[in-house]
Amino acid sequence: MPPISELCTIQHKDVSDAAAIKAKNLKSTPKREENLPELTAAYKTIISSLGEDSEREGLLKTPERASKAMLFFTKGYQQSVEEVLNDAVFSEDHDEMVLVKDIEMFSMCEHHMVPFYGKVSIAYMPQGKILGLSKLARIVEVFSRRLQVQERLTKQIAQAVFDAVNPAGVAVFIEGVHMCMVMRGVQKIKSSTITSTTLGSFKENADLRKEFFDQVQN
CATH class of the missing domain: 3.30.1130.10 (GTP cyclohydrolase I, C-terminal domain/NADPH-dependent 7-cyano-7-deazaguanine reductase, N-terminal domain)
Incomplete structure (x- = not known):
């Protein structure tokens, strides 16, 4: 059996590797907020297609606000049961x-x-x-x-x-x-x-x- 010091080193390395893998996976997972510009442009198109002026004062910020609201309404896509149960x-x-x-x-x-x-x-x-x-x-x-x-x-x-x-x-x-x-x-x-x-x-x-x-x- 390896000495205790060696076991501690091995265990520490395993934990470090696991943490690194988890951090890498989280970093590589695309965030839905990255789609905000594209979603905002789509809402602007919808407003214009309805016959409104998307540049008038009352609607100027609406595409971005609507986009953020839709991301919140559908936030379940970024959640899992395992995550929310949290053991x-x-x-x-x-x-x-x-x-x-x-x-x-x-x-x-x-x-x-x-x-x-x-x-x-x-x-x-x-x-x-x-x-x-x-x-x-x-x-x-x-x-x-x-x-x-x-x-x-x-x-x-x-x-x-x-x-x-x-x-x-x-x-x-x-x-x-x-x-x-x-x-x-x-x-x-x-x-x-x-x-x-x-x-x-x-x-x-x-x-x-x-x-x-x-x-x-x-």
Whole structure:
């Protein structure tokens, strides 16, 4: 076996190499902000194509402001579930339903690129592991801050929770209001869209599924 001093040198080198690789990967990953000039030019074209004067005082800074806003609305493309969980998975002997209701959600419809918003409720049945409660809201942010359809969003949230803690079951319920229905098209101001996904025990056990839906709809 090598002497302790040599082992420390080897371990230090491994850590240094890992840090260098990580720094190199981060440096090589393009930041979306680098696309700001191109995005700004595109918004300027849109404004002109609408028949407006993109050079008038009120609209002069609008292309840049709109570009920065769109980058924020879609910031989920630069996030991952692993990143937002940040190892906040804990061992706990709890096997009853964990439910977080009415998580506020904002997203962008991929068909018309106008907002939809609403509330998300997430439940899971732990099997020895639990998530920090705020991390459920973080998972919602990762997937909602992208160009989306509500049906896919619901499934992605459910699968992410399932993958994170391997529970017996997961259930997700979303009620959303879509501006593409409110502002254009049929213009039904009071309409809302409900989607749900159930995995594992929530899908297999009708009583458990009913308990979840009763709680989120009350």
